[in-house]
Amino acid sequence: MEVLVHPLLLGPNLPPTFYRGAGRIADFRSDRFGVVPRDRPEDWIASTVSRFGERSTGLTELPEGGYLREAVDAAPEQWLGPDAAEWSSQLPRPSLLVPLVKFLDAGQRLPVHVHPDDTFARSRLGAAQGKTEAWVIMEAPADALVYLGWRQEMPVDRLADLVERQDVTAMLAAMNAVTVRAGDVVLVPAGTPHAIGQGIFLTEVQQAADLSILLEWQPFLADPEQAFGGATPDVALDCVDVAPLGADVVDELVVRGVLERSSGAGRSSLMPDAADGFFALLLRDGGTLAAGYSTMVVLGGRGTLAGEDWTRDVERGMTLAVPYAAGPVRVSGEVSVAAFTPGARRTAVAGA
Numbered sequence: 358m359e360v361l362v363h364p365l366l367l368g369p370n371l372p373p374t375f376y377r378g379a380g381r382i383a384d385f386r387s388d389r390f391g392v393v394p395r396d397r398p399e400d401w402i403a404s405t406v407s408r409f410g411e412r413s414t415g416l417t418e419l420p421e422g423g424y425l426r427e428a429v430d431a432a433p434e435q436w437l438g439p440d441a442a443e444w445s446s447q448l449p450r451p452s453l454l455v456p457l458v459k460f461l462d463a464g465q466r467l468p469v470h471v472h473p474d475d476t477f478a479r480s481r482l483g484a485a486q487g488k489t490e491a492w493v494i495m496e497a498p499a500d501a502l503v504y505l506g507w508r509q510e511m512p513v514d515r516l517a518d519l520v521e522r523q524d525v526t527a528m529l530a531a532m533n534a535v536t537v538r539a540g541d542v543v544l545v546p547a548g549t550p551h552a553i554g555q556g557i558f559l560t561e562v563q564q565a566a567d568l569s570i571l572l573e574w575q576p577f578l579a580d581p582e583q584a585f586g587g588a589t590p591d592v593a594l595d596c597v598d599v600a601p602l603g604a605d606v607v608d609e610l611v612v613r614g615v616l617e618r619s620s621g622a623g624r625s626s627l628m629p630d631a632a633d634g635f636f637a638l639l640l641r642d643g644g645t646l647a648a649g650y651s652t653m654v655v656l657g658g659r660g661t662l663a664g665e666d667w668t669r670d671v672e673r674g675m676t677l678a679v680p681y682a683a684g685p686v687r688v689s690g691e692v693s694v695a696a697f698t699p700g701a702r703r704t705a706v707a708g709a
């Protein structure tokens with residue numbers, strides 16, 4: 358297999374889904390790769406998982422052909438570094454270490470939903486891993502809201518009743534409503550119920566899994582059977598954290614103004630500590646990224662990425678998969694990039 362020593366530019370990948378976008382992905386991406394559909398709300402970047410229950414929809418295809426998933430699994434050390442086997446020992450395939458990054462354009466409020474954690478996903482759903490996720494807010498209207506966790510303990514039978522009756526007004530009223538602005542980061546630990554308000558455009562980073570339990574399915578799905586990812590309602594609702602998410606915890610999960618910062622020269626993640634082990638976020642507007650896998654989003658401006666024997670001009674809206682074998686990446690020009698890497702704990706081991 359050809360040795361990969363440079364980043365790969367990834368084109369838009371917008372699988373159909375059940376809610377609508379509002380053209381923000383097309384505006385951010387521009388049409389350099391062809392026309393991006395304005396009504397699709399999700400662009401899956403460096404995806405090594407397919408949509409739930411589907412064979413290949415959602416998987417990222419490489420510019421040279423073939424899927425990123427197969428490329429990583431065929432050469433995990435080139436992509437993820439020398440410790441790939443050790444880090445992925447809990448997973449059926451190393452490519453599941455690649456965080457799933459998405460642009461998400463909420464043309465309408467997203468339904469209240471939750472993702473199981475690793476233990477629940479493996480023991481109850483027979484899945485490879487659960488899903489902790491985080492949102493980097495790119496654009497938000499004034500008073501944009503996200504919903505995160507319960508304000509007070511949610512009794513299990515009350516939750517079942519709200520879900521059964523689809524009493525969404527009561528569900529939302531029972532959740533923490535958090536105002537967000539462009540530049541904020543919100544971490545959503547697995548098990549935490551959440552929803553994203555209308556008008557928000559964000560970059561989402563997640564464990565590589567497509568596993569959602571929709572507590573709210575009307576009017577999004579015609580058939581509530583689809584809402585629980587194949588699980589029965591009582592099994593599905595079991596993955597919901599019913600403990601209250603206090604204001605102190607919300608303050609730890611929501612980090613303000615992250616995009617105005619830079620990681621500096623180090624590898625310290627700009628994510629809240631609870632993201633360690635799942636994924637990390639590094640920001641650069643210059644300087645060098647140590648060797649290691651990252652899914653890179655060019656947030657603004659234009660500039661150049663350079664390695665030992667490669668260079669790549671980049672500009673706002675581009676996305677790249679950067680393999681470990683590309684080596685350290687120098688960032689120059691009037692450009693800012695976000696690098697999403699496998700968990701900080703893992704990259705720290707491989708770090709400079």
Ligand SMILES: [Zn+2]
Pocket residue numbers: 470471472490551
């Ligand atoms: Zn979610």
